[in-house]
Amino acid sequence: MDELIPHLFRTEYSKIVAVLCTRFGFAQMEVAEDIASETFLTAMQTWPMDGLPPHPVAWLYHVAKNKARNYLQREAVFRGTVGPELKHAGTVDAASVEMAEIDLSPGNIGDSQLRMMFAICQPSIPPEAQIGLSLRILCGFGIEEIADAFLTNKETINKRLYRAREKLREEKMDMVAVSATEVEERLDSVMTTIYLLFTEGYYSTPRDPEVRKLLCFEAIRLCRMLIDNPLTDRPEVNALLALMCFHASRLDARVGQQGELVLYADQEVSRWNAELISDGAFYLRRSASGTVLTKYHVEANIAYWHCVKEDSAEKWEAVLQLYNQLLMLDYSPVAALNRTYALAKVRGNAMALTEAEKLKLAANPYYYALLGELYTGIDNAKARANYQQAASLAKSEADRQELTKKSMRLGL
Numbered sequence: 010m011d012e013l014i015p016h017l018f019r020t021e022y023s024k025i026v027a028v029l030c031t032r033f034g035f036a037q038m039e040v041a042e043d044i045a046s047e048t049f050l051t052a053m054q055t056w057p058m059d060g061l062p063p064h065p066v067a068w069l070y071h072v073a074k075n076k077a078r079n080y081l082q083r084e085a086v087f088r089g090t091v092g093p094e095l096k097h098a099g100t101v102d103a104a105s106v107e108m109a110e111i112d113l114s115p116g117n118i119g120d121s122q123l124r125m126m127f128a129i130c131q132p133s134i135p136p137e138a139q140i141g142l143s144l145r146i147l148c149g150f151g152i153e154e155i156a157d158a159f160l161t162n163k164e165t166i167n168k169r170l171y172r173a174r175e176k177l178r179e180e181k182m183d184m185v186a187v188s189a190t191e192v193e194e195r196l197d198s199v200m201t202t203i204y205l206l207f208t209e210g211y212y213s214t215p216r217d218p219e220v221r222k223l224l225c226f227e228a229i230r231l232c233r234m235l236i237d238n239p240l241t242d243r244p245e246v247n248a249l250l251a252l253m254c255f256h257a258s259r260l261d262a263r264v265g266q267q268g269e270l271v272l273y274a275d276q277e278v279s280r281w282n283a284e285l286i287s288d289g290a291f292y293l294r295r296s297a298s299g300t301v302l303t304k305y306h307v308e309a310n311i312a313y314w315h316c317v318k319e320d321s322a323e324k325w326e327a328v329l330q331l332y333n334q335l336l337m338l339d340y341s342p343v344a345a346l347n348r349t350y351a352l353a354k355v356r357g358n359a360m361a362l363t364e365a366e367k368l369k370l371a372a373n374p375y376y377y378a379l380l381g382e383l384y385t386g387i388d389n390a391k392a393r394a395n396y397q398q399a400a401s402l403a404k405s406e407a408d409r410q411e412l413t414k415k416s417m418r419l420g421l
Contacts, residue, residue: 013065014056018049021066022149025073027121028113030146032077035128035177042146044080048073070113077111120186122147123238126231127187129173130199133180138173139202140209145170148227157220158209192240199235200249200305203228207253211260222260229253236292244299247292248306254289255312258282269407272378273350278318286316304339307331311347325354342370350379358383374402378412385419393419 022045029041051072052065062068129142137159144150144158156166210224232250235241262280265271293309311331314324332348345368353361362383370376377399384392396416403409 013061014049014052017052017065017069019149021069022046022049023147024118024122025070025113026146027125028111028118029073029077031117031121031124032111035174038146038174038177040080044073044076047076074111074113119234119237123187123234123241126199126234127191127195128177130195130202131180132198134173134176136202136205138169138176139198140206141166141169142173143202143206143231144224144227147231148223150223150227154220154223158224187238187240189240196241196243196246199241200232200246203231203235204249204253204305206231207256211256225253225257225260229257244296245301245303245305248296248303248309251289251292251296252305252309252312254285254292255309255316258285258289258316265407265411267407267410268405269411270405272382273315281316289313289316302338304335307335307338311335322355325351329355342368342373346370346373346376346379349383353383358387362387372402374399374404374408374412377402381412381415389419392416 025045025048026038026041029044030038033041048069052069056062125146126143129146130139134142141155141159144155145152150158152163152166152170156163159166207225207228210221210228229250232246232253235246236250258281259276261282262276262278263271289309290313293313296306296309311328314328314331317324329348329351332344332351335344336348346365349361349365349368352364362380365376365380365383368376377395381392381396381399384395386392393416396412396419400409400412400416403412
């Protein structure tokens with residue numbers, strides 16, 4: 010039971026909140042969150058004494074419905090008792106809906122979560138606040154977990170979420186059904202938020218390594234929700250899901266026994282997840298049905314080749330050409346850095362060094378780690394100096410130690 014309630018909180022809290030927000034409106038978002046939280050508090054108090062119910066999820070939904078009805082009844086009494094001068098625009102019109110059914114059916118849950126996703130991912134809310142609110146409302150993350158994911162404190166996260174909620178109120182967002190027009194206007198923002206959520210887990214270094222996995226798989230779950238809806242089941246969404254599945258398949262192989270980052274060349278192929286690779290290939294095939302090439306298509310193809318075990322010339326030539334294409338579509342320093350690795354595999358370290366040193370990514374530890382690798386065998390003194398610089402910029406003690414070992418192996 011100690012493990013069951015946290016697990017159910019992770020899977021069911023967001024569903025309850027989304028349905029209640031759809032019912033009450035964004036003006037009463039905190040009420041929806043409070044009802045969901047109180048539902049789990051009741052479970053924590055009741056189940057140890059009365060025993061685990063036969064159907065825990067159904068029990069939670071039943072309690073949440075009762076608490077929502079009680080809230081609506083209290084609100085109806087309050088609005089009938091006090092004068093109109095105390096009524097305000099954000100209050101639920103409980104008098105007309107006090108006994109309305111709270112629909113926690115699977116279909117309405119999915120629909121409510123999709124509505125919530127599109128409401129949260131609007132341009133007026135900063136990207137970091139979109140991610141934070143998505144983690145809280147759509148993924149059931151606690152404030153401490155969100156703070157850990159962003160390497161910040163609870164106070165900062167609370168302020169960020171408060172401002173995001175206020176912005177939703179100011180915009181007077183309605184939890185209406187997602188329309189074709191809204192999909193056209195906001196799907197890119199929704200996909201960007203999901204992608205940022207995934208990369209936050211894939212590339213960041215939170216104190217708890219398990220948080221990294223949770224972030225990645227929550228992003229995958231949200232993307233699957235888009236594919237489950239005919240309005241948002243589009244080629245670019247399938248490409249994004251393929252990309253994330255391919256990357257997630259190597260999550261375990263990217264981390265060593267001491268928590269250090271394991272570079273691609275040093276990963277144990279046996280630790281790659283074959284099921285996720287298969288899923289990625291499935292969604293990559295589905296993504297080919299459209300006529301528009303997006304950065305997600307190109308990145309998904311790059312990720313596919315990184316899941317091919319053979320270290321062949323064909324593989325790295327394909328990866329290099331894809332990176333060339335990606336940089337023309339959507340240039341980024343990280344993509345340029347990754348291209349340099351592919352260039353080294355195809356054209357050799359000397360040519361790759363010429364390209365790499367043009368990037369001048371002075372604050373990036375991976376840049377210096379790559380320079381260290383490229384200089385090895387050409388100029389070991391420079392290789393060692395770059396590994397030492399990478400170690401000084403490393404974000405975790407495990408990475409620092411691993412990079413230091415690489416520099417020491419080169420000697421002087």
